[in-house]
Amino acid sequence: MKKPDFIKAFSFSRTVYAVTIMFLFMPLLVLVLYSFNESRSGSWTGFSLRWYVKLFTDSSDLWRAFGNSAIVALSSALVATVIGTLGAVGVNWYRFRLRGYLRTITFLPMILPEIIIGVSLLVFFSGLGIRLGLFTVFVAHVSFNLPFVFLLVLARLEEFDFSIIEASRDLGATELQTLWRVILPLTMPGIMSGFLTAVTLSLEDFVITFFVTGPGATTLPLYVYSAIRFGVSPVINALSVVMILGTVVLAWSMRRFLKNIAAK
Amino acid sequence: MRRGPGLAYASPSLLWLTFFFIAPLLIIVLYSFLTPGQRGGVDLPFTLNAYRAIANPSFGKVVVGTIAVALAATFFTLLIALPCGYYMARSSKQTLLLLLVIIPFWTNFLIRIYAWIAILGNEGFLNDLLRWLGLAEESVRFLYNRAAVTLVLVYTYLPYAILPLFSTIDKFDFSLLEAARDLGATKFMAIRKVLLPNIRAGIFTAFLFTFIPIFGAYAVPLLVGGTNSYMLGNLIADELTKSRNWPLASAISLVITLVTTIGVMLLLRFNGTHILEKKHEKA
Amino acid sequence: MIGSNVHIGNVSKTFGDFVALDDVSIQIQKGEFFSLLGPSGCGKTTLLRIIAGFEEPASGAVLLDDRDVLPLLPNQRSVNTVFQNYALFPHLSVFENVAFPLRLHKQKEPLIRARVSDYLQLVELQDHANKKPSQLSGGQKQRVAIARALINEPSVLLLDEPLSALDAKLRQHMLIELDSIHDKIGITFIYVTHDQQEALSVSDRIAVMNKGMVLQIGTPQEIYEAPATDFVAKFIGETNLFEGIVRKIDGELLELETAEFGTICLTDSTPPAIGTRVSWTVRPEKLRISHDSAANGRSGLNTLQGRVDEPIYSGFQTKFYIKTAGGATMKVIKQHADWSDEGPEIAWKDEVYLSFSAKDVFLVERKQ
Numbered sequence: 001m002k003k004p005d006f007i008k009a010f011s012f013s014r015t016v017y018a019v020t021i022m023f024l025f026m027p028l029l030v031l032v033l034y035s036f037n038e039s040r041s042g043s044w045t046g047f048s049l050r051w052y053v054k055l056f057t058d059s060s061d062l063w064r065a066f067g068n069s070a071i072v073a074l075s076s077a078l079v080a081t082v083i084g085t086l087g088a089v090g091v092n093w094y095r096f097r098l099r100g101y102l103r104t105i106t107f108l109p110m111i112l113p114e115i116i117i118g119v120s121l122l123v124f125f126s127g128l129g130i131r132l133g134l135f136t137v138f139v140a141h142v143s144f145n146l147p148f149v150f151l152l153v154l155a156r157l158e159e160f161d162f163s164i165i166e167a168s169r170d171l172g173a174t175e176l177q178t179l180w181r182v183i184l185p186l187t188m189p190g191i192m193s194g195f196l197t198a199v200t201l202s203l204e205d206f207v208i209t210f211f212v213t214g215p216g217a218t219t220l221p222l223y224v225y226s227a228i229r230f231g232v233s234p235v236i237n238a239l240s241v242v243m244i245l246g247t248v249v250l251a252w253s254m255r256r257f258l259k260n261i262a263a264k
Numbered sequence: 265m266r267r268g269p270g271l272a273y274a275s276p277s278l279l280w281l282t283f284f285f286i287a288p289l290l291i292i293v294l295y296s297f298l299t300p301g302q303r304g305g306v307d308l309p310f311t312l313n314a315y316r317a318i319a320n321p322s323f324g325k326v327v328v329g330t331i332a333v334a335l336a337a338t339f340f341t342l343l344i345a346l347p348c349g350y351y352m353a354r355s356s357k358q359t360l361l362l363l364l365v366i367i368p369f370w371t372n373f374l375i376r377i378y379a380w381i382a383i384l385g386n387e388g389f390l391n392d393l394l395r396w397l398g399l400a401e402e403s404v405r406f407l408y409n410r411a412a413v414t415l416v417l418v419y420t421y422l423p424y425a426i427l428p429l430f431s432t433i434d435k436f437d438f439s440l441l442e443a444a445r446d447l448g449a450t451k452f453m454a455i456r457k458v459l460l461p462n463i464r465a466g467i468f469t470a471f472l473f474t475f476i477p478i479f480g481a482y483a484v485p486l487l488v489g490g491t492n493s494y495m496l497g498n499l500i501a502d503e504l505t506k507s508r509n510w511p512l513a514s515a516i517s518l519v520i521t522l523v524t525t526i527g528v529m530l531l532l533r534f535n536g537t538h539i540l541e542k543k544h545e546k547a
Numbered sequence: 548m549i550g551s552n553v554h555i556g557n558v559s560k561t562f563g564d565f566v567a568l569d570d571v572s573i574q575i576q577k578g579e580f581f582s583l584l585g586p587s588g589c590g591k592t593t594l595l596r597i598i599a600g601f602e603e604p605a606s607g608a609v610l611l612d613d614r615d616v617l618p619l620l621p622n623q624r625s626v627n628t629v630f631q632n633y634a635l636f637p638h639l640s641v642f643e644n645v646a647f648p649l650r651l652h653k654q655k656e657p658l659i660r661a662r663v664s665d666y667l668q669l670v671e672l673q674d675h676a677n678k679k680p681s682q683l684s685g686g687q688k689q690r691v692a693i694a695r696a697l698i699n700e701p702s703v704l705l706l707d708e709p710l711s712a713l714d715a716k717l718r719q720h721m722l723i724e725l726d727s728i729h730d731k732i733g734i735t736f737i738y739v740t741h742d743q744q745e746a747l748s749v750s751d752r753i754a755v756m757n758k759g760m761v762l763q764i765g766t767p768q769e770i771y772e773a774p775a776t777d778f779v780a781k782f783i784g785e786t787n788l789f790e791g792i793v794r795k796i797d798g799e800l801l802e803l804e805t806a807e808f809g810t811i812c813l814t815d816s817t818p819p820a821i822g823t824r825v826s827w828t829v830r831p832e833k834l835r836i837s838h839d840s841a842a843n844g845r846s847g848l849n850t851l852q853g854r855v856d857e858p859i860y861s862g863f864q865t866k867f868y869i870k871t872a873g874g875a876t877m878k879v880i881k882q883h884a885d886w887s888d889e890g891p892e893i894a895w896k897d898e899v900y901l902s903f904s905a906k907d908v909f910l911v912e913r914k915q
Contacts, residue, residue, distance in 0.1 A: 013351035024368040027379030094270025113480020117439030120288035142283040167634035169621040171648040239376040247370040
């Protein structure tokens with residue numbers, strides 16, 4: 001679309017945008033720079049790859065934390081995706097008694113500050129006498145992932161008219177055949193983005209995990225937290241760069257993957 | 265919408281969230297009216313002590329401080345996000361511009377906070393730079409105050425405001441701006457009198473998405489704030505893990521929950537219920 | 548009625564306070580092209596959805612080939628629907644959309660190929676089998692929807708305003724095609740539309756509906772020429788509608804006294820009693836317009852005098868609004884045929900005479 005001339009001349013917003021992008025990227029660039037710093041302290045002393053070497057050869061705690069994060073992220077995302085997708089299908093097309101209630105309880109967790117969810121789950125688990133550990137972290141992650149999957153799938157479902165479902169039933173499909181042959185294939189992009197969002201959120205979560213975790217259930221963000229809190233090792237810089245690269249690569253492949261699905 | 269197997273589809277979600285989200289919230293409500301137990305936990309009798317404690321001036325200071333920081337950070341966030349959203353909506357390269365905003369956001373939350381420590385710390389990048397330029401002899405203490413907390417909060421939640429503003433402005437009919445110009449408005453007047461009133465819903469959504477998480481912030485003030493920039497979130501954690509006063513922690517949580525819920529309800533009423541029907545972009 | 552293909556007996560349906568169907572009864576014969584015609588909200592789509600199984604009636608019976616289908620789910624009824632918005636599955640190709648019903652029944656691949664290509668041929672889409680619905684034009688999507696609905700060889704095909712999303716020219720074309728498909732496969736079509744032209748041009752019979760009630764069932768000619776109620780008269784085509792009081796009955800010939808035109812004569816085989824207040828209608832194309840009053844005085848012919856208030860020229864015809872001596876306005880449509888032996892052109896403000904035969908005047912029932 002051709003923009004009218006007076007907008008082109010309006011450069012205030014462009015300037016703000018450019019400065020903002022620099023503001024957003026600058027800290028990450030500093031991290032990249034420092035990850036190659038030879039010295040242990042903050043000041044720059046020279047180029048070195050020692051922290052990367054240490055990250056990959058001598059950081060077993062960190063990799064254990066990464067393993068925990070991966071387990072929790074994949075399992076919680078999977079469960080949240082299955083439950084959330086079914087919920088979205090129900091809410092989008094059918095009227096039932098608890099529909100309004102479900103809409104509210106899928107909305108609330110997204111607007112409540114994370115700490116509230118963390119604290120209430122901690123209190124809940126200890127009240128029930130459930131031992132804190134990977135399982136409680138998993139439960140907490142499903143709980144905060146579920147609403148996101150629900151909404152992403154719902155957004156996708158909203159693009160389709162109910163007549164698609166009626167057409168399927170009309171042509172002879174049972175409810176289950178309709179779910180399997182029409183609803184799921186149609187919703188797949190929404191389901192996939194729900195799943196990937198859930199994985200990302202789960203890998204990312206610190207606050208809620210912090211409250212519901214127990215001995216032996218340190219996730220990567222918790223590991224990073226204690227590293228920041230109790231003496232920063234420049235390994236964290238190297239780790240940050242690897243994670244940044246990881247997210248960029250993941251995001252890139254996710255985009256292509258989603259595009260492929262959408263094109264199908 | 266039809267009658268049909270809706271409840272069957274929805275029941276796993278209903279059960280999970282009722283059990284692991286609603287029930288814990290209700291327990292918080294219950295605990296806030298009980299007496300602290302010997303080693304954490306709660307005991308009878310029922311009491312309002314926890315709520316009396318919140319009204320206590322030492323807590324009151326934290327409440328006021330939290331609101332002040334949250335308002336300031338939200339204000340700056342919106343101030344930056346509005347022109348950004350406008351520029352992105354008007355650009356022909358929207359996907360690229362969106363990606364540039366989102367990519368830093370994909371970096372782990374703690375890593376982003378840590379990056380600011382690496383910049384603002386006593387031996388951080390900024391002090392390094394100042395020393396190298398000969399502008400400072402001693403390290404300047406940038407961290408561990410309210411300004412640092414506000415800065416990092418703005419950094420963390422900026423995309424929360426940019427994305428909804430972008431999607432609202434993107435739907436705005438820009439020929440209205442031309443019409444306003446045609447009728448004699450200056451650029452500034454056209455934006456203020458025509459654009460802003462039409463994107464009110466987006467501004468409120470952005471406000472909501474920024475203010476609420478900042479109001480309940482925990483990690484940022486913990487890591488870049490000092491004891492004087494403590495926020496309500498830190499108070500809850502301290503009461504829970506250090507002072508072991510669970511009723512008080514519950515009461516503060518409940519206050520945050522109520523403030524959030526009331527805020528959202530006001531906005532929903534004001535904005536119509538479209539927020540509930542809208543997609544939420546977080547990651 | 549036993550023996551009819553589709554039997555709808557005393558069906559009623561409400562949504563909350565809204566009465567969607569009010570005691571509707573229709574019998575449809577095997578192979579009929581039957582239209583449900585009415586304005587939006589008249590209940591025609593609800594009736595269709597009840598036949599398909601998407602809605603349940605509050606009361607009444609629906610029989611297909613003498614079998615009660617109300618307990619059956621949509622997928623168990625030998626009825627298929629062409630949806631208003633096509634409802635094609637966007638994730639499947641044209642071929643797979645049409646093959647969908649066969650795949651459900653786990654048919655053998657060669658059989659599926661053969662059947663699908665037969666039906667794609669029927670709708671002339673054999674060259675588009677591998678396209679996605681999003682790559683098709685509106686008319687092509689429509690044809691896929693028809694092929695898909697027919698492949699199960701249903702006993703009845705339901706069409707829910709299938710042409711409403713198409714532009715006027717394409718609509719004409721698709722209508723002809725629908726008609727020829729109907730002729731080829733010979734099953735019952737139930738066609739829902741709000742467009743009277745569509746209904747008149749393809750239907751064997753039409754049920755005109757309004758406010759949940761069936762006002763008239765009949766052939767297109769019956770409905771157009773002899774509307775049963777004033778609503779039908781106004782809804783189908785253009786008409787002139789007035790009131791009058793029956794003054795004289797002479798066999799089938801009646802004389803009405805009207806406030807606007809004096810005495811009007813008409814024929815009716817079942818005349819109401821003298822003194823009854825009635826509504827009567829005459830179609831604008833049945834009126835003859837001329838400068839002279841040559842036909843004046845002949846029995847069985849009504850003649851009025853008036854002035855041209857507004858001539859509206861539209862190529863093949865001109866529509867005149869004639870202000871008659873009594874102050875009422877009469878619509879007249881005059882076809883432009885080159886063999887016409889009319890005198891000078893009729894223009895604005897001309898004094899003219901209108902004449903129309905008693906046989907073209909109909910009494911209608913006053914209902915909503």
